[in-house]
Amino acid sequence: MRGAIHFDNLTLGYDRHPAVHHLSGRIEPGSLLAIVGPNGAGKSTLLKGITGALKPLQGRVAFENVTRADIAYLPQAADLDRSFPLSVFDLVSTGNWRRSGFFGRLNRDHRARIHEAIAAVGLTGFEARAIGTLSGGQLQRALFARLIVQDARVILLDEPFTAIDAKTVADLLALVKNWHGEARTILAVLHDLDLVRAQFPETLLLAREPVAWGETAMVLAAHKRLAARAMIEAPDDDAAPCTRAA
């Protein structure tokens, strides 16, 4: 089975200040894991650490039978230049990068796959539209279509449903469930706890320190007691170097 991710005493942060502190654990292949916690708890940081965009301050992220090439990542607010003259079809087709690279042309299969992906997110008819003319929800649908085309074993979603209407959330969530059915490993940073309770079997509660990790009902019970909210958000420049082993 492919797709396990291992955290080994992982500390991630900025300027020596930890944002994720001493996280250890293993994400089984085929997991559908929700990551919850207050703002500034290190959720996005953890995803960046997994993609390799951020180097660990301590510890490591290890992959079993997965390489970074198998990971697809949808950042929180995609740093997309929407004024660039690019069509929806072209945007979705960039998901084909691993197959077509610098020069490879899109063959008939690739094109069919791209059209299928656009249809699956309900954007048929928008292919030729410029990305600058899309609404927030439509753009998110297009980015999900790109994820479909990427066809990755591991999918990281950072607040994919923020500022998205209920119908779009339902549609996109159906795609996520579909990926789960295909035994892909999915990590999603979320704030809507009702949605997490209803749809995600496993949850990690993060508040810089990992507070709880496991079955969703159990973790959300811990969330209520939430020491998490008491977390000191501001980094302290005079804080002593951390000597904890693990």
Add this chain to the structure above:
Amino acid sequence: MRRALVGACALAVGSGPIGVFLMLRRMSLTGDAMAHAILPGAAIGYLVSGLSLGAMTVGGIAAGLTVALLSGLVARVTPLREDASMAAFYLISLALGVTIVSLRGSNVDLLHVLFGSVLALDDATLLLLAGVASLSTLVLALILRPLILDCVDPGFLRSVSRAGLPVHLIFVTLVVLNLVAGFHALGTLLSVGLMMLPAVSARFWSEDITAMMALSVLFGMLASAAGLLASYHLGLPSGPAIILAAGIICCLSVLAGRRDGLLLRLLPARHRTA
């Protein structure tokens, strides 16, 4: 006259598409800064071997790349933004260049470097212009896909490929090459004109990036022909005349362009039902 047209058209082929990307990457003024940065290199080349094509070209490329790389480096290792560090380095470079030229040369030479001499292009210079145009078209074709992706969604490019930084550096090198080629014909101050004006004009006629690049080349060539004709019949200096012609095309495009043109707004058109 015919040589001047060939030279200017070669410049248009190379510079136009580069200008389109500078504009889309919001680096329009970077081209201008780079053009100034080239001066001391060309000046040192001139000091060493007079008005020699080779020495001034090599010097210009070296100076341009140095400023581009230094400002990129400073922007990455300090909190200073790239535009600020670019401004700092190109100003230093420009002052250095003017100093060197005035130490040794006459005013005529300074004028040549600043404004070029499109009517006096010799065979070697023409070959250089054509060579740069060919090279930059070829290289741009090779890096087109990652370059577009680096403009639209750099985060995504980083997640699928390490090509982002090399592609950016190659692109900056192309900018410098085209500016150095341009300064032989139009001078350091105006060489950026054939790069940006046709690109800005093209933006008002198409949404499609391929079409934009083609149009920018076309506009560049039109401006070259019109500018040279005007300079011949009206006795205007030819370099500025070419850029002025490009400027007129640009103003017309802003006014009458098919995409977002100003006149379009004045036409009464009822809104659609959906």
